Structure formats: structure tokens, C-alpha cells
Amino acid sequence: MPDRTHALxxxxxxxxxxxxxxxxxxxxxxxxxSDKRKLMIIGKSKQPRCMKNVQSLPVTYxxxxxxxxxxxxxxxxxxxxxxxxxxxxxxxxxxxxxCPAHPQVADLTNIRLEFLPPNTTSILQPMxxxxxxxxxxxxxxxxxxxxxxxxDPESTEPINIETLAKSITLLDAITMVDRKSVV
Numbered sequence: 001m002p003d004r005t006h007a008l009x010x011x012x013x014x015x016x017x018x019x020x021x022x023x024x025x026x027x028x029x030x031x032x033x034s035d036k037r038k039l040m041i042i043g044k045s046k047q048p049r050c051m052k053n054v055q056s057l058p059v060t061y062x063x064x065x066x067x068x069x070x071x072x073x074x075x076x077x078x079x080x081x082x083x084x085x086x087x088x089x090x091x092x093x094x095x096x097x098x099c100p101a102h103p104q105v106a107d108l109t110n111i112r113l114e115f116l117p118p119n120t121t122s123i124l125q126p127m128x129x130x131x132x133x134x135x136x137x138x139x140x141x142x143x144x145x146x147x148x149x150x151x152d153p154e155s156t157e158p159i160n161i162e163t164l165a166k167s168i169t170l171l172d173a174i175t176m177v178d179r180k181s182v183v
Contacts (some may be wrong), residue, residue, distance in 0.1 A: 023170065024067050025177060026077070027127050027135065030092075039177060040077055042067050043170050050169035058178040069101040078105050085110035097125055135177060142176040143168065 028037040039059040046063040062073045085092055091110050096102050098115050105113065116125060146168060 022067050023173060024069055025135065026069065027131060028081075028094075029127075029131070037081065040073075041174055041177070042069060042073065045170070048170045050171040054171065057174060059174055061174070069099075071101050071103045074102055075105050078108070078111065082108045082111045095125070139173075139177050143173075146172070146176075 024042040026040040026042070029035060040062060041059045042062045042064055044063060044065060044067050051057070051061075060077070062077075064070055064073065081094075086109055091112070093112050093114055096113055096115050098118050098120075102115070104115075150167070
């Protein structure tokens with residue numbers, strides 16, 4: 001959700017609590033961006049109601065009570081990635097953020113892991129050089145557009161942005177961050 005308002009300086013704006021609903025998105029691509037891995041989205045619910053009748057997703061979906069990356073989720077993703085590289089007969093070097101959820105994984109045949117030094121991620125990590133920021137900006141723009149489109153100009157009821165935001169499901173969020181919809 002946007003964390004700022006477009007109120008005039010003369011208008012009084014009251015505060016509120018930040019929404020705690022969140023997901024984690026993991027992005028991965030090669031150096032020139034020609035090979036983008038499917039986004040991984042980590043949400044809280046193992047089987048979200050909004051995905052009840054969905055046959056396939058444009059992302060890989062995992063769940064965790066906090067919507068955080070865990071070493072188990074990471075290792076599973078990495079082993080699938082390694083299997084895919086083996087099928088394509090490709091060997092790659094993967095630069096990895098130095099994070100407790102990213103453990104050293106043994107027995108990878110086609111991926112060599114190289115961990116970034118501690119406290120240098122924001123300076124050296126390729127995904128932090130604008131890709132993640134761009135993804136967040138596109139998501140926020142689409143989120144705001146969806147909220148604005150849901151306003152009824154004929155209504156005399158006060159607008160409750162919190163209620164509108166809760167009407168956006170996890171499936172809506174996934175659709176908004178899907179790389180095919182991100183230009």
C-alpha cells in the first residue's frame with residue numbers, strides 16, 4: 001500500500017496503523033536479463049481461498065507463517081533450479097545474498113553458489129541495483145490504479161481505503177507482479 005498521502009499542507013491528516021499483510025517475492029535473472037526465472041511468492045496461507053479454483057499460477061507459490069524466506073524453501077527452489085539447468089545442459093554461477101535463509105547447499109551439479117560478503121548486499125547485489133525497486137514501483141502503480149478504479153464518484157459515503165485494500169486478494173497481488181504484466 002502507498003505510505004504517503006496527497007493531502008494539501010493545510011489539510012489535517014490523521015494517522016493509522018500500517019497494514020501487516022505482506023508477501024515476499026524472490027527474483028532471479030541472469031546478468032543481461034535475457035533469462036528470468038519464474039518469480040517466487042511466499043505468502044502466509046498454505047492454500048489461500050482466493051486460489052481455490054486456480055489451475056496454474058504465473059509464479060511459484062510457497063507458504064510460511066511469516067511470509068518470509070526460509071532455508072527449506074530456498075533449498076527446495078535451488079534444487080529445482082539445479083535440475084532445470086541440468087536438463088538444459090547449462091552450468092551457472094549464482095550470486096547469493098549473505099542471509100541466514102540462504103544456506104550453503106551441497107550436491108548441486110550445475111549451479112555454483114557464490115555468497116556476497118556480509119554488509120555489502122545493497123551495494124553489490126545485482127537485483128538491488130534497480131530491479132527490485134522497479135518491481136515494487138510497478139506493483140504500487142497497479143495497486144493504486146486498482147484502488148482508484150474501485151471508487152464510485154456517485155457515492156456520498158466516506159471512502160475507507162483500508163476496506164478497499166482488503167478487497168485485493170493474494171491472487172490479485174500475484175497478477176500485478178507477474179513479469180508478463182511488468183514492462
